[in-house]
Amino acid sequence: MERTLEAVQGTAAAPATAISTAALRERLDAIIRQLGSIILGKEPALRLALACLLARGHLLIEDLPGMGKTTLAQALARTLGLEYRRIQFTSDMLPADILGASVYDREQGAFVFHPGPVFAQLVLADEINRASPKTQSALLEAMEEGQVTSEGHTRRLPQPFFVIATQNPATQLGTFPLPESQLDRFLLRVRLGYPDPKAERALLAGEDRRRLLDRLPVLIDPPGLLLLQARVERVHAADVLLDYVQALISATRHGGQFETGLSPRAGLALLRVARAWALLAGRDHVLPEDVQVTLPALAGHRLRPGAQNAGARADELLQRLVNSVPLPV
């Protein structure tokens, strides 16, 4: 930590609460720019990832291997000055491998807790669908509660705490895709996808990403990040906007587009993400567009197309739904 903090001093001198929205936007733009210099041509996904973090949520990346999921996690950790751990999930992993375990210490004559890799500020849970459901749910519970309970002791996870889980969408043998109830614990799901040709060409020409990563400056520190997260909650959502969010949520429940509609918790999550998205755009109030843009990432993994739309992709159905719900004027 010491090393990174040297770099912070210039930027984190003022509390994020006191600075103007415009200055805030500049800083957030700098973060996005820096991430964009590592993950080329994926700005929307980067913004969503950052918004997810600001909204105190966890991120699920669904992609084929080699799309830059790990690089994204590392870039985020570097840029935001977060302590980073990577957990490669395998089928033989046990919950204790993640959470940690108490080991009897002969010298002290007592059990001493050895924290697992989950005790970090940014955890990359790679290929989470390879682990057994039991191990998966251990991680997910820790994510949900922000704490780890083992052997009767409750230990708080560090703050901020951000999990990026990756899942390989291709159905493979020996995997356990996350059940819907667990998917709900991820605030957003993004897909990075293949880079566009221009970005890919630049990628080929450029330096090795990992080496670039090491040179990235830290642009914000954990307390600053916490303050930003607090600020997200103060982004104003007008009454008409709440009406609109409500209309969108209720549209997912009626009309039979989806098997089941979004839950009230998902509604609150949508509002939180929209607030974070608005803050990223340098605004202190939410616009309908913030909701519209974030809805597919928020609802895509929470909804399954209904019987009449079998075969359609949830993203497309969501776009259609957004187009069908009128905005309050």
Place this chain on the structure above:
Amino acid sequence: MSVEPRILRWHRRRHPLLRTAHPLTRRSIYILPTRTGLVFTAVLLAMLGWSINYNASLGFALVFLLGTIALEAMRRTHDNLLGLTVHPPLAEPVFAGDTAFIRLRLEAPAGEIRYGVVVRTAAGVETGGDLDGPLAALDLPVPAQRRGRLASGALRVSTCFPLGLFTAWTWVEFQPSGLVWPQPAGVAQLPAGTHGKPQQQPARTESAGDEDFAGLRPWRRGDPATHVAWKPSARSGQLQVKQFSAPPGGDELMLDLASAPGDGIEARLSQLTLWTIEADRADVRFGLRLGATELAPARGSAHRFEVLERLALYGEGADAA
């Protein structure tokens, strides 16, 4: 009007004391014709009688026009209050027996101007005007009779706009919030017993004045953002707050309720209040002991306020601790 006290009693039964900003709703707005409204009605009835008698068509037309206008004006008078938000009043602390000025802030819904809104205190002081803008503040005198929390009483918010034929009103009554310090009384001479005792200990007392930087401590809820030490915080990864304390002084005084002269608690509190003022004026370090609770000696305005607040709230439930 004599019916108003009765309506007020009824209103109070239905509406508990307010704590937060309160938008005026249909349920709490009352409306009655003014004296002009009654005369107007009488004039209209006379005109109607004349029209009926002579089958004067244009007379009917005029009467009905004025009548429906009056009805519409009644609605507008009512709506002139509807949606108005009354924010909890702010008050500077005062001594009991003085007049406190509460600052009441009214907010019209966005994009609207509310004309002729009048606020009257329970004591009958009236002020008001046109409410243009998101927040308008007006200062109202409220007599502070006894120490403790300042009760602003039922504030009557009313309007006759637009035609003066009807008056719509409501009462807003907030939880007592401002501070009323005890009335300073008794002897101005500071007690001599503890006065002039030299302070031997070189160690710093735990008083929290604001003169001198005394070190860092972890951030706690409620610490002002200006006290956060950002650079050390960044270094330690934990929010750190700068701590200040007053330099050790020569004289120290402990004001004790138990040993204060006076008949009864109130008189003693008054005495302590007077001493607090005198001690502060003399720049003496002083502390306060109220039964089991104690405030360590210190000086400075923040300390004085703290002492006065404890004196004001002594014996008032949990606040006294």
Place this chain on the structure above:
Amino acid sequence: MRPEAWTRPAPGARLYGLPGLALLCAMAPHVTVVPLWLAAVFIATGLWRLGAEARDWALPNRWLLAAATVALCGAIGWQYRTLFGREAGVALLYAMTSLKLLEWRVHGGQRDALVLMLLGYLLVMARMLYDQGPVTALWALASVALTLAAQVRVASDGGGPPVAAVARLVGGLLARAVPLALVLFVLFPRVPGPLWSLPQDAAARTGVGEDMSPGTIAELSRSDAVAFRVRFTGGLPAADRRYWRGPVLDRYDGRTWRMSEELPGEHFPQTEASQALSYVVTLEPSGRRWLYALDLPDSLPAQTGVTASGMLMRRSAVTEVVRYEQRSVLEYRTGPLTSWERSRALRLPSTAAPRAQALGREWRTRFADPAERVQAALTMFRREPFRYTLSPPLTPTDAVDEFLFDTRAGFCEHYAGAFVALMRAAEVPARVVTGYLGGEPSPGGDYFIVRQSDAHAWAEVWLEGRGWTRIDPTAAIAPERVERGTASAIPDPDSLSLLSRRGESWVAIALLKLDALEYAWNEWVLAYGPERQRELLGWLLGWRDIDWRGLILLLVSALAIVGLALALLNRRSRRQGRDPLGRSYARFCARLAAIGLARQASEGPLSYRARIARLRPDLADATGQILVRYAELRFGEHPDPQRLRELNAQLRRFRPRA
């Protein structure tokens, strides 16, 4: 943002402008009826009031005002000999308003000012005692609007909204009130007749009266005031049949012909009659009880009976416009005379007109057949040098004799009176009938205007076998009077007023066009009484013969409709009216939709901005600014009203072209 925006009202000129204007407007038309000195008092107090404001003149104290009140009341009482009745009442109202101006103090004088406003409404009402025409209605509306605006200003103690906002407010009040007032106007139960009567005003209205002496009708002929208007629903009667029967005068005292008191009943005098002719009369207020009908009436309007002499008599005097549907028979016979009727129709004061009585007696001996005696009289009028004139020489001693044998110049009342006197002397039962003759078709030709200048007097004689027979001696000397009206029959038509002359001047035509408006106004507004209401409700609801229970039901339902409508309108206006921003945005979007850039229902302001910028880069700047501002106001926290005003200003200027 202005955290402290309490604006204290600044009394002064702002307080005076509107109330002053409103009072001036309310007082102005009364100048035609109040004495000039009273108008002068008003102007003086008004100037004093202004002087007190501008130059700090002292205002009178209470004692002086009380003294002035007593003095003015005394003066008005002296002028009218009473403090009651229409004229004196209006004068008192005028005086009170003038004095109240001086009592109104700026500071703490809000109640005085509100009283002034109430006086303003009363002054508007008072004007309706005199005139209820469409022009008065317009004036009343303007006056009410001004007084309302003044009341807004006064009620806010001189503060309150700026003039433009007051105008909008008053406009809104009127827009909301007018339709509902209309509902009440139509549905409010109208009850027939006066419930109580006030002493009739001394100043009689113009029109045919209860008596006739030389000069009465000639005087009326100079007035072009409308007596009534008629629309024939069937065919038109021939020009020489348009005798509008009014009072029948059968008592003569040597100078004046008078009406007999007769009880109206339901039996018409005619025993045989031709087919009836239907028409609708809209009668201007005459202050008299009789209605006019073509000779002879064959139906009874509401509240009306018919006398034995064939007059329509109403229960109460016509003080408001009355509209009635009427049938008449133009060819008729009446029954035999009772001996009492016969003696009444032959009575002649023995001292009156000795020469004419002698002539009559001579005819009685010469002609056995009464019809021949009638012919003898008409022949005399035709043969001798009789003249038809509006301004005949005076006949100071005996009207009939001097006219018949000396001056031989007269108007219809001279001819009718002299003829009846001759007939009675010749023992032919006869009487004078007054009323109107003719009428002028309106430019559109759908109705006839009968003016005071059409007033006429003619005679009726009773002949065996035919009953009462109309004889118009005027026709014997001036047949064109019957065919074409007075102006063509007299040698000096310039003495008639413009419209009585039936000229073709453009002024006359324009005035006739205006008359059409007035006719419609009378038909639909002023004459809307119990009968018309019943007709309308019968037509609307198929509800005939409404009794008092029906009327109460009607009143209750009318009030319920009004209440419900107000409540519904409120809910709607709360949705819309509480959202000026939404309305502005809708207007903005409509303008863009007009050039093919309609906003999609789900499109937010920023997406909309992006799409417009892509499709119409030339509009990007203007729309971008508006949309960003809208987004801030709609979705931001603590929207600034100033920004809304700016946005509205921008919107007003925004006129995109395709």
